[in-house]
Amino acid sequence: MDWGTTLAVQGLHGMVYGMLLFLVASGLTLIFGMMGVLNFAHGALYMLGAYFSFSILRWSGSFWVSLLVAPLGVAAAGMVIERFFLRKVHAHGHAHELLITFGIAYIIEELVKMIWGNKPLLVVLPPALSGSVAFLGIQYPVYRLFILFVSLLVFILLFTVLFKTRIGIIVRAAVANKQMTDALGFNVPLIFLLLFSMGAWLAGLAGVIGGPYLITNPGMAATIIIDLFVVVVVGGLGSVEGALIASLLIGCLQSFGILFLPQFAIVFEFLLMALVLIFRPHGLLGEAR
Amino acid sequence: MKIALRNAVLLMALLLLLALIPRLVSEFNLNLIISMAIYSLFVLSYNILFGNAGLLSFGHAAYFGMGAYTTIILFKKLKFGILAGLFAGAGTGALLGLVFGIFVVRLGGTYFALLTLAFNQLVYAAAEKFRFLTGGEDGVAAMRPKLALPGLAPIDMFSSVNWYYLVMVVVLAGGAFCWYFTRTPLGRLNECLRENEDRARFIGYNVYASKLAIYVISAFFAGLAGALAGAFQEFVTVTFINLDKAAEVLIMTFIGGARYFWGPILGACFLTWVNDLISSWTKHWPLIQGALFVLLVMYAPNGLSGLVMSLRDRLLAKAAAGPRPAV
Numbered sequence: 001m002d003w004g005t006t007l008a009v010q011g012l013h014g015m016v017y018g019m020l021l022f023l024v025a026s027g028l029t030l031i032f033g034m035m036g037v038l039n040f041a042h043g044a045l046y047m048l049g050a051y052f053s054f055s056i057l058r059w060s061g062s063f064w065v066s067l068l069v070a071p072l073g074v075a076a077a078g079m080v081i082e083r084f085f086l087r088k089v090h091a092h093g094h095a096h097e098l099l100i101t102f103g104i105a106y107i108i109e110e111l112v113k114m115i116w117g118n119k120p121l122l123v124v125l126p127p128a129l130s131g132s133v134a135f136l137g138i139q140y141p142v143y144r145l146f147i148l149f150v151s152l153l154v155f156i157l158l159f160t161v162l163f164k165t166r167i168g169i170i171v172r173a174a175v176a177n178k179q180m181t182d183a184l185g186f187n188v189p190l191i192f193l194l195l196f197s198m199g200a201w202l203a204g205l206a207g208v209i210g211g212p213y214l215i216t217n218p219g220m221a222a223t224i225i226i227d228l229f230v231v232v233v234v235g236g237l238g239s240v241e242g243a244l245i246a247s248l249l250i251g252c253l254q255s256f257g258i259l260f261l262p263q264f265a266i267v268f269e270f271l272l273m274a275l276v277l278i279f280r281p282h283g284l285l286g287e288a289r
Numbered sequence: 290m291k292i293a294l295r296n297a298v299l300l301m302a303l304l305l306l307l308a309l310i311p312r313l314v315s316e317f318n319l320n321l322i323i324s325m326a327i328y329s330l331f332v333l334s335y336n337i338l339f340g341n342a343g344l345l346s347f348g349h350a351a352y353f354g355m356g357a358y359t360t361i362i363l364f365k366k367l368k369f370g371i372l373a374g375l376f377a378g379a380g381t382g383a384l385l386g387l388v389f390g391i392f393v394v395r396l397g398g399t400y401f402a403l404l405t406l407a408f409n410q411l412v413y414a415a416a417e418k419f420r421f422l423t424g425g426e427d428g429v430a431a432m433r434p435k436l437a438l439p440g441l442a443p444i445d446m447f448s449s450v451n452w453y454y455l456v457m458v459v460v461l462a463g464g465a466f467c468w469y470f471t472r473t474p475l476g477r478l479n480e481c482l483r484e485n486e487d488r489a490r491f492i493g494y495n496v497y498a499s500k501l502a503i504y505v506i507s508a509f510f511a512g513l514a515g516a517l518a519g520a521f522q523e524f525v526t527v528t529f530i531n532l533d534k535a536a537e538v539l540i541m542t543f544i545g546g547a548r549y550f551w552g553p554i555l556g557a558c559f560l561t562w563v564n565d566l567i568s569s570w571t572k573h574w575p576l577i578q579g580a581l582f583v584l585l586v587m588y589a590p591n592g593l594s595g596l597v598m599s600l601r602d603r604l605l606a607k608a609a610a611g612p613r614p615a616v
Contacts, residue, residue, distance in 0.1 A: 038399045088587055094398060095345050096586060099543065103583035106536065110576040222532055226410050229403050237399070270411045274392060277404060281396065 005137060010255045016144045018251025019151035020213075023206035024224065025231040025243040026158060027199020033175035033238025035192055036094050040101040041081060043225030044108035045200045049074045049207020050216040051112055054121050063126045071204035078200020082193050105221065113218045120217040147209050154205065155244070162240065171195060175238055230273045236286020245284060307457055311450040319449050321565055325558040326460045327517045328541065332553035333467040334510030335538045340547030341471060342503055343483030345402045348409030349538050351389070352382040352508040354416065354530025356515030358423060361525045365431035371446055372436065375459065375516045382512015383505050385412070390504035394497065397486070406535070413530050428526030456517055463510055468550055470506065479503050540582050546592025555594050 028042045052070035057063055081104055089096040129146050132139040162168040174181040174191050182188045207220075214220060231250055235242030250269060257268045276283060311319055331353060338344040356378035363369040363377050389408045393401055416423045423429060435443035436455060446452050470476040478499050481489050490496050519525045528534065545556020560578065567574045589596050 032399075036399070038403070085583070085587065092590060095343075096590060098345060098399065098402060100583060100586045102536070102539075103579055103586055106540075106579040107576060107583065110573065110579055114573055114576065226407070229406060233400070233403055233407075267411070267414065270407050273404075273407055277392065277396070277400070281400070 006259070009138060009140070010259050011252060012140070012148075013144070014252035014255035015248065016148050016213075016251070017254060018248035019148055019155065020206050020210050021224070021227055021231055021250060022244050022247035023151050023154060024203045025228050025235070025247055026155075026240050027195075027202040028228055029232050029235065029238055029240060029243045030171070030175060031192075031196055031199050032232065034171075034178060034195060035090075035097075037086065037097045037101065038229075038232075038237075039196075039199070040098060040225070041105040041108060042101075042199070042203055043221035043223075043228060044105040044112075045074050045078060045203040046207040046210070046224055047112060047218075047221040048077060048108060049204030050211030050220065051116050051121075051207075052204070053208040053211055054116070054123055054216055057123060063123075063129070067205075067208055070208045071201045074204025074207065075197040075201035078197040078203075079193060081200075082196040086196070087189070105225075109218060109221055116218075118218055120215050121211075123212040123216060125212055143213060147213060150209055151206075154202070158202075158240075227269070230269050232283075233273055234276045234283055236283025239283065239285040242283055242285030304461075307461075311453055316449055319453055321562065323449075323453055323456050323521060325561045326456050327514055327521060328538075328557035328561055329554045330460045330463045330517070331511060331514035331538055332542045332545065332557045333464055334507050334514060335542050336547055336550075336553045337467065337470065337479070337503060337507040337510070339539070339542055340553070341476070341479045341483065342500070344397070345539075346405040347402050347532075347535055347539065348389075348405030348407075349507075349511050350530050350532070350534035351405075351409045351412040352386055352511035353515035353518070353534060353538070354412060354525075354527075355385045356382040356512030357519030357525040357529045358416065358429070358515075359512075360516040361429050361431045361519045361523075362422060364434060364520070365429060369434070370437050371434050371455070371520065374434070375513065375520065378516025378519065379509050379513035382515060383509035385512075386505045386508020387501070390501045390508070394500040394504050406532075409530070409532065409535050413527060413532075416527050416530050424526075426527060428524055430524040432523055433520050452521070456521070459513070459517060463513055464554075467510060471550065475499060475502060540578060544578075544582060544585055544592050546594030546596075548591045549594045549598065552592055552594030555597075556592060559593065 024042060024046050028039055031037055031039050031042075049070055052073045053063075053066040056066035056069050060066065060069075081101075085100050085104060086097060089100050125143060129143050132141045133145070134140075135145075160168075162172060170181065170186055170191060173184075174186070174188055174195075178188055181191075211220075214223075227250055231243055231246040234249065235244070235246030249272070253268045253272065261268075280286075310322060314322065331349075334352075335346070335349050338346050338349070359381040360369075360374045360378035363374045364371075369377065389405075393404045393408065396404060417425055419425075433446040433452065436446055436451070437443045444451055446455065471479075478489060478494060481494075482496065482500065486496060489499075515529060519529065541556040541560050542553040543556070544560060545554065546552030564574055564578075567577070571577075585592055591598075
């Protein structure tokens with residue numbers, strides 16, 4: 001395998017992980033933009049997606065059913081978190097909101113360990129998604145291409161809704177200026193509830209498709225939350241476009257970092273974050289607030 | 290005057306009790322009390338940031354772990370004495386605090402929380418990768434050396450009782466400083482920065498330098514607590530530095546209550562004790578701890594100490610009002 005192919009393959013790896021990261025990060029950054037809440041439980045919701053999918057797959061025998069149902073379950077969990085926990089502490093300020101989502105993440109993690117155990121779980125893929133295809137002169141796993149396909153599809157859907165529909169305009173207005181949107185007569189708490197559960201749905205979907213790829217295990221929330229936070233800081237809190245750029249950047253940093261300096265791949269990520277915070281404290285595309 | 294006298298008497302009684310504890314409890318419980326003391330110092334260092342400065346850090350384990358690793362590695366490789374090792378641990382904690390503080394204290398709120406978390410992970414990754422020094426996942430072990438004081442024969446630190454007294458002296462000195470710190474001009478400014486940073490700047494304080502100094506002081510005591518914890522276990526691994534440890538100190542401080550000086554100590558002692566009590570019959574203690582945390586965040590933001598104080602106020606008010614006349 002020559003260098004050109006290696007680079008192309010690593011770039012593709014980076015894209016796959018980056019797009020997966022974007023699915024989770026887009027919800028996180030929109031939620032932050034709208035309510036100023038950094039949802040610590042977002043990684044836990046992603047993990048919940050993977051575990052729901054595992055159980056639904058075992059029960060129904062079909063990966064496609066779990067792909068459809070599990071994210072809805074996570075969205076419902078998100079709704080509960082917003083309605084019964086987050087909203088109650090909203091009046092106490094952002095520190096309390098951060099703390100409550102942190103506590104919920106902690107509880108979800110423990111619950112997952114209690115229900116599904118500490119060991120990594122193996123998800124059996126349907127035959128259509130296992131194996132590999134000849135691609136760029138090499139064999140590339142079908143499943144990774146599937147991840148890329150699904151995340152691109154959702155990404156296009158998300159951008160269409162966000163930038164081409166009336167609902168999207170209202171959400172973007174609420175992210176830009178919550179008070180004004182409220183004053184214009186829109187039901188901001190309802191929008192936020194829906195946005196939060198949509199973010200949870202996206203995280204859950206990422207969990208379902210990411211589980212077989214990154215291995216379903218109780219540590220997956222803690223692993224992704226770090227990458228997520230780097231993405232939202234680098235991209236700018238509240239910016240979906242920024243999250244897209246940052247996600248792909250992190251994905252490529254990891255895949256190329258592993259190629260050149262396997263021991264210190266993780267350091268590049270923090271270096272990037274530190275540099276962004278020093279020179280552009282509000283992120284690549286974030287607005288100063 | 291009367292209150293000062295009462296406080297002095299209470300303090301003396303407490304010190305006497307602490308001095309007598311090794312005679313009163315079993316070795317097992319003595320070790321539990323040593324743990325409580327070490328965690329008390331850790332939460333006090335954390336509360337300088339969380340309670341006093343209003344800065345929510347998710348990365349205080351970095352300094353704790355740094356202290357622990359430094360002390361154990363110095364015991365092992367350079368045969369440091371116990372006091373030198375402990376203070377070197379605290380010193381490297383403070384040094385790391387200075388390096389990270391330069392970046393993090395510029396930011397407030399959510400960004401501060403995020404960046405402290407990221408730095409914590411950076412230190413964690415370093416501890417995991419620098420195997421030649423830290424032993425990676427396997428950790429490093431070293432025995433506690435003897436305590437050499439001038440003019441005295443070396444004191445054996447292998448005995449729990451002697452070790453208990455040393456820990457108590459260090460923790461009490463550290464705790465006393467943390468308390469004294471809240472009364473110094475810098476400590477007062479710390480609270481002022483929490484309430485209104487712009488005003489402090491307007492009056493002419495150098496906000497950045499003050500915050501950095503406060504951050505370094507907090508990291509110093511976290512490092513000292515870590516050094517004690519490392520020397521206590523005679524062993525240190527990445528669990529001293531991971532996210533669970535960073536979460537633990539936050540949870541202890543919050544459950545105890547950040548508003549009162551003794552709140553975090555209550556939280557550290559309570560959780561250490563209950564953890565020990567409960568872990569023998571359920572392994573789901575973290576779940577209960579998380580639920581307690583969420584309940585307190587929702588209904589009692591000042592933690593257990595806040596609950597105690599409001600209960601006390603209510604009782605005092607009732608006593609002052611006298612018995613309710615029968616209708």
